[in-house]
Amino acid sequence: MKKQVFSMMLFVFVAQFNLGAVASMMPDALVKETTDKLIAELTTNRKALMEDSEKLYRLVDELVLPHFDFLRMSKLVLGKYWRTANDAQREQFVEQFKNLLVRTYATALFEYTGQKIVYKPFRLKQGSTLAVVKTDILQQDGPKIPFNYSLKQNDNGTWKVYDIRVDGISLVTNYRTSYGQMIQNNGIDSLIASLVDKNKTVAR
Numbered sequence: 001m002k003k004q005v006f007s008m009m010l011f012v013f014v015a016q017f018n019l020g021a022v023a024s025m026m027p028d029a030l031v032k033e034t035t036d037k038l039i040a041e042l043t044t045n046r047k048a049l050m051e052d053s054e055k056l057y058r059l060v061d062e063l064v065l066p067h068f069d070f071l072r073m074s075k076l077v078l079g080k081y082w083r084t085a086n087d088a089q090r091e092q093f094v095e096q097f098k099n100l101l102v103r104t105y106a107t108a109l110f111e112y113t114g115q116k117i118v119y120k121p122f123r124l125k126q127g128s129t130l131a132v133v134k135t136d137i138l139q140q141d142g143p144k145i146p147f148n149y150s151l152k153q154n155d156n157g158t159w160k161v162y163d164i165r166v167d168g169i170s171l172v173t174n175y176r177t178s179y180g181q182m183i184q185n186n187g188i189d190s191l192i193a194s195l196v197d198k199n200k201t202v203a204r
Contacts, residue, residue, distance in 0.1 A: 027131045027151045027159045028122035042112065061102050067158040069152065070098045076162065077175045081183050089188050096195035097175075103199060115139055129153040 042049075049056045074094045075082045120134040120191065132148040150163040163172045182191045 008024045015170070024123070026124065027149070028119060028133045035070075057103055067160055069154075069162045072152065072160075072162040073097070073172060077179060078183075078188075079176055079180065081180065081188055085188055089192065092192050093188070096192055096199060099199045100195055103111055115141075118144075131159065 059166050071094055073170045074097055076088070077095065077097065078085065085093070114128055116138040118136040118138060120136070122131075123135060124131050129152055131153070133151065134146045135147045135149075137147050138144050145167050145178055146165070147167075148165040150165070151161050152158045153159050165171070182194070
């Protein structure tokens with residue numbers, strides 16, 4: 001269920017952003033302002049997207065890339081292994097990790113069925129380039145799920161997501177633990193190869 005909730009919120013956050021607005025708006029305002037229109041778009045296009053998974057992948061790929069810092073996420077996920085990887089391995093990992101997130105979570109977007117999203121009070125220290133937007137997702141038949149975005153402001157003023165916590169579990173930390181074990185056992189090339197295989201098989 002948490003993967004499906006992550007997917008829905010991922011879509012809500014990244015789709016239909018205006019780059020000019022991203023540079024000038026606060027992180028919480030970006031999330032709040034786009035939620036209603038994005039849910040409406042998903043509802044309107046549900047049938048067409050369900051019938052064409054590649055269209056869904058392309059849509060998410062186009063919308064996610066400008067607003068998620070996959071390079072930063074990749075560095076955090078690989079940790080110490082990023083420093084020992086060569087340029088080619090780094091490039092391959094970033095690309096395959098990005099593809100995995102886009103394709104895996106794009107396929108779960110349709111799990112959204114009207115859950116209410118509650119935004120907690122947002123605070124940003126003056127001059128800080130790091131922010132956390134905290135929300136709760138209220139399920140119809142279950143407890144609320146805390147869902148928090150970690151963002152960093154780039155030099156051009158845009159805010160980009162580099163981690164997401166679902167019910168206290170960090171996306172970055174979760175992948176770092178599993179990938180670190182795989183690299184320790186078989187090396188980074190083996191990890192990259194496994195991601196390539198997964199990206200070939202992920203589909204609705």
